[in-house]
Amino acid sequence: MKKSPMKLESSQTISGVDFENYFQPGSLKEALEIKAEYGRDITIAAGTTDLFVAYYERLHTIKNWLDLSKIDELKYIKFSEKNVKIGAMTTHLALKESEELKGKFPVLQAAAADVGSPQIRSRGTIGGNIATSSPSGDLLTPLLSYQARFKLETAGKSRWAAAEEFFTGPKQNIMGPKEILTEIEVPLPKNDSSGYWIKIGRRKALVISTLNFSLVLEFNKEKISRAGLAMGSAAPTPVRLKKIEEMLVGKSLDELDHRKLGEEVKKQIAPIDDVRGTKEYREDVAFETMINALEDIESRRG
Amino acid sequence: MAKLDVELTVNGEKYNLKVGSQERLLDTIRKQLKLTGTKEGCSVGECGACTVILDDKAVNSCMVLTAQVDGSQIITVEGLESKGGLHPLQKAFIEKQAIQCGFCTPGMLMSALALIKENPQPSKEEIKTALEGNLCRCTGYQQIIEAVEAAAEEWGV
Numbered sequence: 001m002k003k004s005p006m007k008l009e010s011s012q013t014i015s016g017v018d019f020e021n022y023f024q025p026g027s028l029k030e031a032l033e034i035k036a037e038y039g040r041d042i043t044i045a046a047g048t049t050d051l052f053v054a055y056y057e058r059l060h061t062i063k064n065w066l067d068l069s070k071i072d073e074l075k076y077i078k079f080s081e082k083n084v085k086i087g088a089m090t091t092h093l094a095l096k097e098s099e100e101l102k103g104k105f106p107v108l109q110a111a112a113a114d115v116g117s118p119q120i121r122s123r124g125t126i127g128g129n130i131a132t133s134s135p136s137g138d139l140l141t142p143l144l145s146y147q148a149r150f151k152l153e154t155a156g157k158s159r160w161a162a163a164e165e166f167f168t169g170p171k172q173n174i175m176g177p178k179e180i181l182t183e184i185e186v187p188l189p190k191n192d193s194s195g196y197w198i199k200i201g202r203r204k205a206l207v208i209s210t211l212n213f214s215l216v217l218e219f220n221k222e223k224i225s226r227a228g229l230a231m232g233s234a235a236p237t238p239v240r241l242k243k244i245e246e247m248l249v250g251k252s253l254d255e256l257d258h259r260k261l262g263e264e265v266k267k268q269i270a271p272i273d274d275v276r277g278t279k280e281y282r283e284d285v286a287f288e289t290m291i292n293a294l295e296d297i298e299s300r301r302g
Numbered sequence: 303m304a305k306l307d308v309e310l311t312v313n314g315e316k317y318n319l320k321v322g323s324q325e326r327l328l329d330t331i332r333k334q335l336k337l338t339g340t341k342e343g344c345s346v347g348e349c350g351a352c353t354v355i356l357d358d359k360a361v362n363s364c365m366v367l368t369a370q371v372d373g374s375q376i377i378t379v380e381g382l383e384s385k386g387g388l389h390p391l392q393k394a395f396i397e398k399q400a401i402q403c404g405f406c407t408p409g410m411l412m413s414a415l416a417l418i419k420e421n422p423q424p425s426k427e428e429i430k431t432a433l434e435g436n437l438c439r440c441t442g443y444q445q446i447i448e449a450v451e452a453a454a455e456e457w458g459v
Contacts, residue, residue: 019323022306022369045370052326052365053346059324069370093359117435118413120347122359123366205434206348 021064028073032155032180034066039177042066046089046128049120074127074182077101086184088127092139096121104188107195107214108142114199115139117206127181130166133173133237134208138199140167140238141214143184145195145228151183152176160185167237190225193218194301196293200285202276209233210277213289217297222252234269234282241268244290253298261294262287308372312337313381321368328352328363331378339379339408343437350436353409354378360416360435377415379408390457391415391450400449402441409436414450424454 023042025031035042042064045051055062068074074089077098084105086095095101095112102109115121115129115138129139130150140163148163152175166173175181195216201207212232218225227248232238244264248256271282305320312335321330331337331354343351345364352363355377382389391411394400401407410433417424417432424432429450438446 022323024369024372045367048367048370049347049362049365056346065323065367067367067370116347117350118416118432119350119353119360119362119365119435122356123361205431206437 019060019063019065022067023065024067024070026070028071028153028180028182029155031066031068031071032153032178035180036155036178038064038066044068044131044180046131047091047120047124048128049116049124050128050132050134068127068180079104079188081188083185083187086126086186088130088181088183089125090127092116092121092124092126092129093118095126095139105142105146105186107145107197107216108139108186110197111138111142111199111212111214114197120206126184130184131173131175131181133167133171135170135235135237136209136212136233137238138209138212138232141212141230141232142197142216143186144230144238144240145214145216146186146189147228148184148186150181151185152179153182154178154180158182164240170236172237189216190218190220192220194297196296198289198293200289208276211271211282211285211289213286213293215293215297217248224248224251224253231265231269231286233276234271234286236270239269241265243268253294253301256294258291258294262290265290306369306372308368310368310371310374310376312376313378319368323367323369325368326364327354327356327361327366327368327371327376330368331363331376337378337380341405341408343405343409348437349406350409350413351406353412353436355412355416358416358419360413360432362435377412379411382411382415391418391453394449394453394456395446398445398449398452400441400445406436406438406441410438410446414453417450418454418457422454424450426451429454 023034043062045065045067068089074087076087078085079100092112092115126139129137143163149160150166152159197214199209200211201209209232214230216228227245229241229244266283266287269286271279273279308319308321310317319334328342331340340354341351343349347362347365353360354363357374382392391414413433413436429447
């Protein structure tokens, strides 16, 4: 039954049923031990901007909470010669404001600036965005384009997962019951690179993407030496479009047939009809977006 | 489960509170502290009526567990007015007629305050971005943006 929007009072109040356990460890080590003990019976709270929507008026059904917000060792953006390492509890706001990220990963930064609203960006985290694994997660497409990998830790062990192997379905991923996502590592693109990001939605702010798109091209002289193309809300998971990437590599921008590439993008995605748009609409927008992206990059490179 | 002990500084005053583990910051502010200036609108982070300032950042208080923010500094709309009278932002909202029904106003004021504290001379675009998480369904945004511009000009911390 649909709740009346004119409800007098939220049922999510202080008189509700309390959780059984609320853990707020100050270190990753403690957090991993708690996760090892509870497995799937504990819910991780990062920025909680997705969680509170998913559990609207039924927060009490979550029995055990693992709140990572006090773990300062998971909040950082560290650059080295080869890559950037980002702590999982780094907020969208911190990504948006990082000067170094602006120069080296403009597409990721533009995506972070387009998430929700200032209120959402100051709480929501990159780790939460990844672990929630929504097909429309705004940071996920740039992370696919830049070929990021994610560090998954358990008490005593860790493994790395490539972004494109991580997502398995809508809000599903390969994480095991005892694992916590702790770090995101993104290799630095070559100095000569250009990118394009766009989020399509019904309005500019506070919107879940009807479609999002990121393209990163690296150049050697004027030839494309590497391409990273990804789209969100275009398939059951955010997807990297490798076939198109292959069509771009080795060519110079003026050798590309934009319309043909746009048509190919349409073929490579598998969108659905939902409240934010139809399959047909998404395919048409994907086509246009691919053309716009190439034109935009071409005009900026002169 | 037993209540959790938290210490919060709200509008400069320190409170030691016992909170339920599922208590949202919004509930603590409205029901325990009786500061009802902060409004509950959509309850899912889309309208911004419940915006407060948490450690210098605007947040939706409906999406934060009070237990998560133990030790934090919070400013609500009640923190604006002082013995000297209304805050420049409040005065500007009145002067520019940026209030009609008033339900979104406390949240708008908090988003504007967070902006001006960090960026005393914001451009119009920066004001629009700062307010993008606050919905208004009757006043119209133009007067609100003008009010923030006027306040920043006059006061710009």
